[in-house]
Amino acid sequence: xxxxxxxxxxxxxxxxxxxxxxxxxxxxxxxxxxxxxxxxxxxxxxxxxxxxxxxxxxxxxxxxxxxxxxxxxxxxxxxxxxxxxxxxxxxxxxxxxxxxxxxxxxxxxxxxxxxxxxxxxxxxx
Amino acid sequence: xxxxxxxxxxxxxxxxxxxxxxxxxxxxxxxxxxxxxxxxxxxxxxxxxxxxxxxxxxxxxxxxxxxxxxxxxxxxxxxxxxxxxxxxxxxxxxxxxxxxxxxxxxxx
Numbered sequence: 001x002x003x004x005x006x007x008x009x010x011x012x013x014x015x016x017x018x019x020x021x022x023x024x025x026x027x028x029x030x031x032x033x034x035x036x037x038x039x040x041x042x043x044x045x046x047x048x049x050x051x052x053x054x055x056x057x058x059x060x061x062x063x064x065x066x067x068x069x070x071x072x073x074x075x076x077x078x079x080x081x082x083x084x085x086x087x088x089x090x091x092x093x094x095x096x097x098x099x100x101x102x103x104x105x106x107x108x109x110x111x112x113x114x115x116x117x118x119x120x121x122x123x124x125x
Numbered sequence: 126x127x128x129x130x131x132x133x134x135x136x137x138x139x140x141x142x143x144x145x146x147x148x149x150x151x152x153x154x155x156x157x158x159x160x161x162x163x164x165x166x167x168x169x170x171x172x173x174x175x176x177x178x179x180x181x182x183x184x185x186x187x188x189x190x191x192x193x194x195x196x197x198x199x200x201x202x203x204x205x206x207x208x209x210x211x212x213x214x215x216x217x218x219x220x221x222x223x224x225x226x227x228x229x230x231x232x233x
Contacts, residue, residue, distance in 0.1 A: 035222070045161075045169065045212055047222040061220045097168055104157060104175060104216065111159045111216050113180060115168040 002026035002114055004098050009119030016088055020119060022081040022098030029079035030054060033101040033110055036072060036083045038094035039118075048096070049083060056107060066092075088123045095120050127151050127215055131225035137233040138203050146228045148196040148213035157217035160189055160198045163227075164209045172211075173198065200230075208232055 008020040022034065033056075036048040049072040050061040060072050071084040081098055100114035128151040138144045148158070156176040161169035171180040173189035176196055186201040200207055208231055214224045 044226050045163075045214070045224045047220070047224075050220065050222075063221050102174075109157050109216055111157075111171065111174040112161075112169075112214075113171050113174070115170065117168050 002100070004100060004114055004116035006096060006098050006116045006119035009096065009121045011122045011124065012088055013125050014088060014090055014123055017084070017086045018088065018121060020083040020085065020096055020098075020121070022083075022116060024079040024081070024100070027100070027114075029074075030076040033103075034072075034074065034081045035099045035101050035110075035112060036081075037097045037099060037112075038092075038121075039097070040091075040094045043094075046094075050101070050110075051081065085121070088121075090123050093121060093123045126221055127154060127218060127223055129213055129215060129223050129225035131211075131213060131228050133228060134226070135229045135231060137231055139233045140205060141202050142233075144200040144203055144207075144230055146198040146200075146211055146230070148191075148198070148225050150194045150196075150215055150217075152218070153193045154215040154217035156192045157215055158189075158191070158196050159214045159216065160187075161212045161214065162207075162209045163212065169212065203230070 005023045035050045051072045069087045074081045095118040097118045098116045099112035101110040102113040130149045132147045158176045160173040163169045177189045210227045210229045212224045
């Protein structure tokens with residue numbers, strides 16, 4: 001079964017760090033780009049970060065709201081993606097989802113075909 | 126950034142009726158548009174990609190149409206399990222990927 005399982009969420013004070021993990025199963029992890037999204041309580045969906053496959057350089061992209069504070073990475077040997085979150089702010093409080101990103105019509109176009117169940121991050125003093 | 130809007134914010138529909146949800150992009154996204162369904166306490170689920178292609182395992186009562194800036198998700202005959210929030214998302218000129226604010230489909 002194709003699945004993604006997030007872990008590493010929790011309660012953390014503002015200014016501190018947290019690392020989220022996304023463990024994949026049921027597909028060839030190295031063949032897929034991956035993203036992190038988040039959803040604040042009662043709010044809509046927000047894209048956070050994206051990482052390409054090694055075949056496309058493993059390059060990364062970030063939302064403006066997290067650029068310089070968050071870092072995405074992947075370990076294809078373990079089928080795990082990570083989101084390192086530093087200098088956390090109260091507004092980072094959300095459920096964080098990782099996604100498998102499927103190439104659309106060309107390698108620039110990706111849609112999110114598999115979502116994990118999410119892990120909750122609460123930033124509060 | 127491309128701004129996505131959705132209408133209506135809430136749609137009240139009786140089981141068995143047709144539901145039509147709209148999504149608009151602030152600039153053309155070609156056909157690079159996806160629809161997701163989210164139920165309370167659950168992760169989003171991909172319904173449609175490429176504006177009109179149903180994802181694997183999605184029932185035929187879900188259909189998508191449109192291109193450019195105007196898109197529609199139609200649920201031909203609402204089942205009890207279809208009451209949820211529906212989001213559209215573009216993946217054309219990114220980053221960032223952006224979503225609409227969602228349409229909540231609830232029971233009339």
